[in-house]
Amino acid sequence: MQNGKMKAMLFLAPGKLEYREVKIPEIGASDILVKVRTALTCGTDVKTFKRGHPKYNPPTLFGHEFGGDVFAIGSGIRGLQIGTRVVAGNTAPCNTCYYCKHGQQNLCEDLMVNLGAFAEFIRVPGRIVEQNLFTIPADLDYGEAALVEPLGCVIHGQDLVKIELGDSVAVVGAGGPIGLMHLQVARHNGAGQVIAIDINDARLEVAHHLGATRTINSTREDPKAVIREMTAGRGADVVIESAGALAAWQLALDLVRKGGRVLWFGGLPAGMRIELDTTHIHYDEISIFGVYHLTPLSAFKAFELLRTRIVDAQALITAELPLARLEEALEMMGDGRAIKVAIVP
Ligand SMILES: [Zn+2]
Numbered sequence: 001m002q003n004g005k006m007k008a009m010l011f012l013a014p015g016k017l018e019y020r021e022v023k024i025p026e027i028g029a030s031d032i033l034v035k036v037r038t039a040l041t042c043g044t045d046v047k048t049f050k051r052g053h054p055k056y057n058p059p060t061l062f063g064h065e066f067g068g069d070v071f072a073i074g075s076g077i078r079g080l081q082i083g084t085r086v087v088a089g090n091t092a093p094c095n096t097c098y099y100c101k102h103g104q105q106n107l108c109e110d111l112m113v114n115l116g117a118f119a120e121f122i123r124v125p126g127r128i129v130e131q132n133l134f135t136i137p138a139d140l141d142y143g144e145a146a147l148v149e150p151l152g153c154v155i156h157g158q159d160l161v162k163i164e165l166g167d168s169v170a171v172v173g174a175g176g177p178i179g180l181m182h183l184q185v186a187r188h189n190g191a192g193q194v195i196a197i198d199i200n201d202a203r204l205e206v207a208h209h210l211g212a213t214r215t216i217n218s219t220r221e222d223p224k225a226v227i228r229e230m231t232a233g234r235g236a237d238v239v240i241e242s243a244g245a246l247a248a249w250q251l252a253l254d255l256v257r258k259g260g261r262v263l264w265f266g267g268l269p270a271g272m273r274i275e276l277d278t279t280h281i282h283y284d285e286i287s288i289f290g291v292y293h294l295t296p297l298s299a300f301k302a303f304e305l306l307r308t309r310i311v312d313a314q315a316l317i318t319a320e321l322p323l324a325r326l327e328e329a330l331e332m333m334g335d336g337r338a339i340k341v342a343i344v345p
Pocket residue numbers: 042043044064065149150
């Protein structure tokens with residue numbers, strides 16, 4: 001920091017980032033300023049870099065998974081100390097709209113979104129300070145703690161699809177960071193067989209280490225045949241799609257048993273449509289869940305699983321690069337060389 005300036009990475013247009021000095025954000029009475037220690041690359045950042053983001057208005061700061069130290073505190077805040085290690089969620093709901101009142105804060109009509117983790121400092125607005133700020137214990141890294149947002153999304157999805165004790169759970173796209181969190185949470189939720197499906201052997205190896213009971217490389221084995229064989233011909237009780245690809249959304253429907261549940265987790269480009277076999281959905285009574293984002297409660301649960309190390313976060317952070325090399329980090333994550341990259345300002 002020099003003369004109220006900081007280094008930050010700006011998103012200018014698809015494929016175009018700029019590393020430059022910008023003003024350190026000013027804080028209001030209810031906000032805090034956090035000195036970013038570690039920010040994580042997320043699939044959303046990779047997509048934004050490649051094709052832009054419908055809700056971002058470039059040039060803009062971006063990045064939303066981070067851990068850091070409280071650097072300045074608004075005059076209206078009590079009970080927070082300078083230097084405290086914290087992780088903050090990237091959103092906070094209004095708690096007054098129709099959806100919030102129905103416990104669906106992830107669908108809030110006035111969801112406050114905070115971006116700018118790919119910088120030396122980030123302002124955390126009061127609403128997020130109140131609802132989505134966690135103190136990081138001494139034995140947890142900034143980067144590990146920064147998983148609270150994506151892990152919260154995973155937990156929110158599994159809360160919808162309700163895994164029961166002994167369920168067979170298939171995860172499509174299991175080798176990505178989201179898939180690897182899904183399989184860990186599924187195990188903890190009591191799943192019996194956890195079947196990891198991916199196209200990358202190295203990632204399937206990680207899935208195996210994190211608790212997958214069977215891995216399937218779908219370029220060599222037919223997941224449908226393998227899963228039928230494992231489940232006396234039925235199919236999986238629960239199938240979780242986390243590849244963010246149309247083919248994966250479709251595959252999920254092929255792998256589920258009669259009366260089973262499908263979670264379509266990975267977002268697809270706007271306007272994309274999918275073909276459904278209505279006979280299958282109707283007579284086989286398939287339940288399909290769409291899922292978006294997380295609630296303060298699922299973030300809270302996520303932080304507990306990180307704090308208690310029920311979820312292994314370290315295994316998902318496979319590289320570290322300085323902020324100036326963010327573009328390289330996004331490419332590494334995009335082409336599968338890294339699962340998640342820790343960005344250090
Ligand atoms: Zn994220």
